[in-house]
Amino acid sequence: MSQLTPPLKINAETRISTLIRANPATIEAIASINKHFEKLRNPLLRKVLASRVTIADAARIGGTSVEVFFEKLKALGFVSERAGAVTPNPVTAPLPDLPPVGLTLDVREGLQQGLDPFKEIMAAAENLPAGKSLLIINTFEPIPLYAILRKKGFTHYTCQSADNLVHTYFYQAGPAVAPDKPLPNAEKPFKNLYRQYQHNLVELDVRNLEMPLPMMTILEAVHKLLAGQALLVYHCRVPQYLLPQLAENGFGWAVANPSPGEVRLLIYKLPGHELTNR
Numbered sequence: 001m002s003q004l005t006p007p008l009k010i011n012a013e014t015r016i017s018t019l020i021r022a023n024p025a026t027i028e029a030i031a032s033i034n035k036h037f038e039k040l041r042n043p044l045l046r047k048v049l050a051s052r053v054t055i056a057d058a059a060r061i062g063g064t065s066v067e068v069f070f071e072k073l074k075a076l077g078f079v080s081e082r083a084g085a086v087t088p089n090p091v092t093a094p095l096p097d098l099p100p101v102g103l104t105l106d107v108r109e110g111l112q113q114g115l116d117p118f119k120e121i122m123a124a125a126e127n128l129p130a131g132k133s134l135l136i137i138n139t140f141e142p143i144p145l146y147a148i149l150r151k152k153g154f155t156h157y158t159c160q161s162a163d164n165l166v167h168t169y170f171y172q173a174g175p176a177v178a179p180d181k182p183l184p185n186a187e188k189p190f191k192n193l194y195r196q197y198q199h200n201l202v203e204l205d206v207r208n209l210e211m212p213l214p215m216m217t218i219l220e221a222v223h224k225l226l227a228g229q230a231l232l233v234y235h236c237r238v239p240q241y242l243l244p245q246l247a248e249n250g251f252g253w254a255v256a257n258p259s260p261g262e263v264r265l266l267i268y269k270l271p272g273h274e275l276t277n278r
Contacts, residue, residue, distance in 0.1 A: 010073065011081045012056040012066045019055075019073065020046070029072045036062035039216065042223055053143065060160060061141060096157060099171045102132025108139055118240035125149055125170065133171035139164040144215065144241040190254035193266050197230035201266075205234040215242050222251060222267055230268040236261055 008022050019026040027046070030037045037058070040046055059066045070080040103124045107117035121136065128134050136142060141158055145168075149156070155173035160166045204221050206214035214235065219242075221231050238255055246253055246267060256264040 008078050009081045010055065010070070010078050012059075013054050016040075016053050016055070016058060019078070023076050023078075025076055026073065029076060030058070030069070033064060033068060033072060034062055039220070042220055057141075057143070057158070060158065061143075098157060098169050099131055099133040101135045101169070102129045103127070104135045104137065106137040108137060111139070116237045116240055121145065122148075125152060125154065128170075128172070130172075133169045136168045136170070138166050138168065139210075141166050142168055144245070145170075148241075148244070188252060188254045190256040190264065190266060193230070193254045193268065197266065197268060200229045201232045202229055203232045203234070207234055207236045215239060215245075218242060218265075218267070219245065222246070222249075225269065227269075230266055233263075233265040233267065235263040235265055238263055239265070 008019075010019065016026075016030070019030075027040055031040050053061070055066050055069045059069060070078075074080070105117065105121060105124055107121070110117050110120075121134075124134055136145075141160075146156055149170055153172050153174045154170045156168055156170050158166060158168045202221065202225065204218065206217050209217060218231070218233055218239070221233075225231060243253065250270050251267050252270045253268070254266045256266075258264060
């Protein structure tokens with residue numbers, strides 16, 4: 001097995017991307033922990049998630065403990081900074097000293113009704129009183145929000161108190177990292193693109209998938225597109241979390257709403273961006 005020289009010291013806050021850069025064998029080591037981590041083998045999903053997820057985050061997502069990660073990574077030469085210590089499971093860790101809650105958004109009912117809470121969450125973040133935190137109550141961990149709000153100077157703390165009950169606290173930790181940049185010119189008229197790709201479409205229906213599976217499934221599918229193909233997604237809402245990820249990875253899209261609650265999303269590779277994510 002590969003050994004790091006010198007050994008890299010890691011802890012629960014070490015990002016998965018840091019581990020992979022130090023030793024690419026990390027991908028298979030983590031993927032072998034359980035089925036939740038097999039998606040790490042997908043280069044596009046890895047690019048989207050690895051830089052934003054720590055060992056503690058991953059343990060929480062996969063329903064395991066950081067010790068399991070430390071044990072797997074030890075064989076690759078990584079050294080835990082808390083070797084020999086018993087690390088509490090992040091899911092049950094006590095709530096740290098956070099700013100008092102200023103705004104609370106329970107987005108569970110809206111999601112069940114097919115509503116996208118993205119704009120509501122962003123508006124709440126913009127209007128959050130100074131020195132307060134924004135509490136989002138959800139059924140899953142809102143990982144895509146971490147990077148989006150980090151650019152606005154927010155950090156977060158997430159805890160899962162029960163099955164399908166996740167509390168995420170966002171609070172200001174500093175100034176905005178950079179001013180918001182507009183997305184590339186990635187959205188095109190649907191009819192024109194459909195005519196262009198109608199004989200080379202891969203169809204995907206995510207309407208009956210629970211969040212956040214639609215986003216993960218779409219990212220998996222676009223990674224498998226062949227040159228000249230486009231992905232036609234049947235969705236019940238415009239996936240606002242997904243669009244920045246598509247643009248950052250060189251994909252364009254078109255949106256159609258054939259009827260209320262029905263969305264068609266056509267995704268294609270932008271010119272000049274080759275499909276090299278294999």
